[in-house]
Amino acid sequence: MINVSGVSKRFPNGTLALDGVATEIGKGDFVALLGPSGCGKSTLLRLIAGLERPSEGQITWEGGAPEPGEIGFVFQDSTLMPWASAAENVYLPLKLRRKSRAATAGDVQAALAQVGLADFAGSKPAALSGGMKMRVSIARALVSKPKLLLMDEPFGALDEFTRHRLQEDLRDLWRRSGTTIVFVTHSTYEAAYLATRVLVMSARPGRISTSIDCAIAEAADRRVAPDYIAMVKRLSDRLRQEFAA
Amino acid sequence: MPIIFGLAGIALWQAAVWEFQVPAYVLPGPIAIVQAYIGDYATLNAALLSTLTVTFAALLVSAALGVALALAMAASDLARAAIQPWAVILQVTPVVAIAPLIIIWVNQPFLALVVCATIVAFFPVLSSTAAGLAATPHDLLDLFRLNGATRLQTLILLRLPAALPFFLAGLRISGTLALVGAVVAEFVAGSGGFASGLAYRILEAGYRLQIPKMFAALVLLGMAGIAIYAALGLFSHLMLRRRDAA
Numbered sequence: 001m002i003n004v005s006g007v008s009k010r011f012p013n014g015t016l017a018l019d020g021v022a023t024e025i026g027k028g029d030f031v032a033l034l035g036p037s038g039c040g041k042s043t044l045l046r047l048i049a050g051l052e053r054p055s056e057g058q059i060t061w062e063g064g065a066p067e068p069g070e071i072g073f074v075f076q077d078s079t080l081m082p083w084a085s086a087a088e089n090v091y092l093p094l095k096l097r098r099k100s101r102a103a104t105a106g107d108v109q110a111a112l113a114q115v116g117l118a119d120f121a122g123s124k125p126a127a128l129s130g131g132m133k134m135r136v137s138i139a140r141a142l143v144s145k146p147k148l149l150l151m152d153e154p155f156g157a158l159d160e161f162t163r164h165r166l167q168e169d170l171r172d173l174w175r176r177s178g179t180t181i182v183f184v185t186h187s188t189y190e191a192a193y194l195a196t197r198v199l200v201m202s203a204r205p206g207r208i209s210t211s212i213d214c215a216i217a218e219a220a221d222r223r224v225a226p227d228y229i230a231m232v233k234r235l236s237d238r239l240r241q242e243f244a245a
Numbered sequence: 246m247p248i249i250f251g252l253a254g255i256a257l258w259q260a261a262v263w264e265f266q267v268p269a270y271v272l273p274g275p276i277a278i279v280q281a282y283i284g285d286y287a288t289l290n291a292a293l294l295s296t297l298t299v300t301f302a303a304l305l306v307s308a309a310l311g312v313a314l315a316l317a318m319a320a321s322d323l324a325r326a327a328i329q330p331w332a333v334i335l336q337v338t339p340v341v342a343i344a345p346l347i348i349i350w351v352n353q354p355f356l357a358l359v360v361c362a363t364i365v366a367f368f369p370v371l372s373s374t375a376a377g378l379a380a381t382p383h384d385l386l387d388l389f390r391l392n393g394a395t396r397l398q399t400l401i402l403l404r405l406p407a408a409l410p411f412f413l414a415g416l417r418i419s420g421t422l423a424l425v426g427a428v429v430a431e432f433v434a435g436s437g438g439f440a441s442g443l444a445y446r447i448l449e450a451g452y453r454l455q456i457p458k459m460f461a462a463l464v465l466l467g468m469a470g471i472a473i474y475a476a477l478g479l480f481s482h483l484m485l486r487r488r489d490a491a
Contacts, residue, residue, distance in 0.1 A: 051387050068393025079384040083406055083489045095402070096392040124489070144392070 007057035019205035032195035040206025072141030078133035087121035111143040131162035188235040273457040281457035296442040299427040303362030311370025319378035336368040344433035365426030369418040377411025413481035
């Protein structure tokens with residue numbers, strides 16, 4: 001669906017953040033970009049989103065560049081507008097494209113229901129917990145039914161219990177909807193749990209060092225499944241090699 | 246609680262004036278001040294109204310000018326470079342020093358007073374609104390871009406609501422400064438100015454050694470300041486509640 005070829009990014013201050021990154025993102029993939037802080041994974045995500053332009057190389061979309069609203073983006077923080085209710089925050093992407101509130105009220109409610117917040121439409125962000133705010137943020141990204149969902153370490157600031165719940169729900173959501181997801185993380189556990197393919201990145205300049213297919217059989221409790229644990233080990237060994245070198 | 250302390254202070258003041266038999270032309274007691282007010286309330290109220298008119302006109306101009314300049318500064322670095330130094334120069338120059346010039350330049354006395362008070366008052370609105378506009382969360386700006394928002398949509402749906410609490414905090418400071426500016430300008434203008442504000446009455450009473458009347462005018466000024474501050478606090482509360490009603 002998206003082809004990334006020979007993409008480099010040099011910032012105005014001279015830092016080479018990405019150097020010759022090439023990969024292919026297929027429709028329905030759940031791709032994890034795995035690497036430590038400062039390896040350029042967030043930059044790559046912003047390039048795919050079109051928020052920044054590559055210094056070299058190209059990012060091409062099958063069927064032409066995406067229209068506004070075809071990319072959903074979830075940031076590290078929930079970045080909700082504090083003055084607006086959950087429903088109003090979720091409605092925002094539609095509002096910006098001049099869709100009427102009345103015609104899309106059902107979509108907004110459905111997006112909130114998808115993340116388990118059907119009863120919190122009227123709540124202000126200040127009244128919601130960290131995990132619930134992140135759920136609203138995900139609903140906001142999903143409301144326009146994007147072709148591609150980009151997530152930049154969305155669960156990094158949450159406590160472990162909440163993080164696990166959200167990972168489980170995100171996986172369910174992805175399986176039901178078939179949305180293509182690119183997910184940035186520095187956690188091998190998170191990458192192995194969520195993704196169908198993990199791109200391990202190396203730092204300074206950022207490159208994709210390995211692409212690992214992450215086919216783990218669906219199990220009742222995935223977190224203790226032997227092939228899950230083996231995958232976590234494989235990913236952390238790979239990362240350790242990368243950063244010992 | 247503040248009322249109890251205030252009343253206790255007034256009672257102590259009156260007691261001290263009685264006890265030490267302080268003459269009224271040095272320090273009048275609260276009762277003498279109230280008597281002076283009652284004896285002259287028509288003039289004093291008219292003076293208060295005149296000063297408040299200048300204050301509110303200056304506050305309105307400050308708010309409009311401050312927001313307009315802050316928007317220009319947020320929109321372009323060139324505008325920022327052009328506006329900022331002048332805003333700071335106007336802010337650091339004591340209005341007493343430039344008021345005589347302005348009174349010469351601006352022929353119409355009311356307008357001259359408003360210009361002076363605006364110079365004193367507009368800076369807090371400008372600097373806090375500019376800070377608020379600059380503090381718009383970057384991620385939200387990115388989100389607006391991803392959804393193809395126009396500049397106008399970004400301004401109305403994101404930048405302005407995000408800057409609103411900053412603007413209101415600035416406006417509250419500007420409100421009391423506008424009063425200070427109006428009074429200072431009236432002092433400088435003296436009888437050559439509008440010749441009817443509270444400052445003019447204070448000067449006049451001073452020349453005639455009507456010290457209790459002078460104090461009565463001062464008390465009115467203080468109460469006007471408190472009222473403006475409280476009113477703008479209420480206004481902020483209502484505006485934020487309106488913003489948050491969505």
